[in-house]
Amino acid sequence: MTTTDMTPVTKGGEGPELNKRRRVYKPNTKYVPILATLFLLIVMYSSGVANYRNFDDPSVIVNLFRDNAVLLVVAVGMTFVILTGGIDLSVGAVISLTTILTATLLKADWPPLVVLPAVLLLGALIGAGQGAVIHFFKVEPFIATLAGLFLARGAALTINDESVPIRDDMWREISDYRIVLADGVVTKPIAIIAVLAVLVAAAVLAWTRFGRNVYAIGGNSDSALLMGLPVGRTKIAVYTLSGFCAALGGVLFSINSTSGWALQGNGMELDAIAACVIGGVLLTGGSGFVWGTLLGVLVTGLIRTIINFQGDLNAAWSRIIIGVLLFAFIVMQRLVTRKAK
Template sequence: MIDVSTTPATNKTGPASRRRTYRPNAQYIPVLATLSLLIVMYTFGAVSYENFTHPSVLLNLFTNNAFLLVVAVGMTFVILTGGIDLSVGAVIAMTSTVAATLLQAGWPAGVVIPVVLLVGGVLGLGMGAVIHFFKVEPFIATLAGMFLARGIALLINQNSIPITNEFWTSIAETRIVFEPGVYISGMALVALAVVAVAAVVLAWSRFGRNVYAIGGNADSALLMGLPVGRTRIGVYTLSGFCAALGGLIYSITTTSGYAGHGTGTELDAIAAVVIGGVLLTGGSGYVLGTVLGVLVLGMINTIVNFASLNSWWARMAIGVLLFAFIVLQRLVTRKAK
């Protein structure tokens, strides 16, 4: 007879409980760092520039970056599974062009919106299917998606197409005005709604948890009987959908469709996600972090504007921040091991 009740239990809880204390903190470190950075930047702006503390500055961060926020949320899901989606910028171009073209052809807005979202979702679905079924690297598959989407946009029309549809122009003007000059646009509210839904899905749905599981260890997830294929394809579909929604928002705020829209958006989205503390290898991070990441990018641009600096300073600053946060990620994961 082997007595098992005593020794092993003492063996194992010892080291475990010792480590328990700092561990939960480690998961929040990146998000907290981003938050403090945001506060520091805001304080810097407030001290250095007149009018920086005006409430419109903060609200405009959301209004101006609504499309990026939506795209970055989709990207968050993809990166949480350990993948990447390079096609989002091109999907913005494609969807804005398609929307503008259809509206010009006299289609009603109520039809155009679902069609455009469907197009984005289907492209994502296709990329996800190629990634999953043929084990093609996400990097390459979404690169193909990027070429395809941008190419289709250019084939449809190489010029900027103005949108005159009433619905479009009217929602572009929709805003909640707090006081004169201080408002939040309807599109920003749409973006925030997307954020809220995404946060709930990630924390409280099986799909969301499966996303984390796949990012942690896809092989294990498969052996644990999780629907890895469905989840992975779902994530890219979601990202395609978000990018299409981002494209719609872009076309609404600019009231135009153009194949040149969204150039480099994939980089901004990835940067926002990384600065927001989502681990690039997958499995760890929060939508809230991504929101903070987008706000940091927006804040950089705002400060560069206030300082009337050239826009390349913003690129440099984003590069430096990326570096800092990536090193931080490195340190945190190293400690966890």
């Protein structure tokens, strides 16, 4: 007759109780990626300060916001989409369309206060259309927004395939306007708008039902539906938001360069996705923060700044370094989530 096993069994109420509050991983894992990005940013900045003259000038940081204002705005919209587990490939093309359309309309002497809301509305409409196709017809986001990319870029090229300068007074004034933050530290309105976009987005995600629904859908959209959440409306809304952000990015672009060009913002969707990933937003949806995206944008911007300071480096290096960073962060995310399992 065979009998049993080795080690003595623990007695007492520990058994079933153990089941009751079984912790799988520590709750703060969701902050790990964002803290890592912050750490990286600090290390990069410190090494920049240590290696290059004038790197400690506050304007280095302030200029990061100015130079990456468009990317920041677009990445904020992308963050919403990615949080729902989707993706928006059309943002770069919507930027192109917005800049060329803005320039063309202004050239045709449309009043700027009509042009501005019109192009923003157009961006939102393109986004809403994509969202509707994704939700109602269950077309994959990748494909639906790919169609949006072709459509917007095609429309932009059809309008004009050459660069169109903007001579409108309002545009020029905003473009030339400088905001003095401190002695010798100035920035442009577009940077302020980008920062505002981040603040508004962070508040929406943390404190509104819409924001929480975005996370719920990214976590499990079937469950969200059964919990009675407005899944369809929310999905369409995030693509609308992303389209709007892209159009806003396009407007900022047109202000910054006082011109419109149908190839402007080409590939921006990639940069935005990369910034989100580096900022710890999980591409599977449901996890991440706008703050992370902000840090991701700053990291990619700082890489370019450092390469500029270095001077003798091939611009190709910025792509390679961003690739390496992507690799490092993705592997890290993978390790964190694997531990969670």
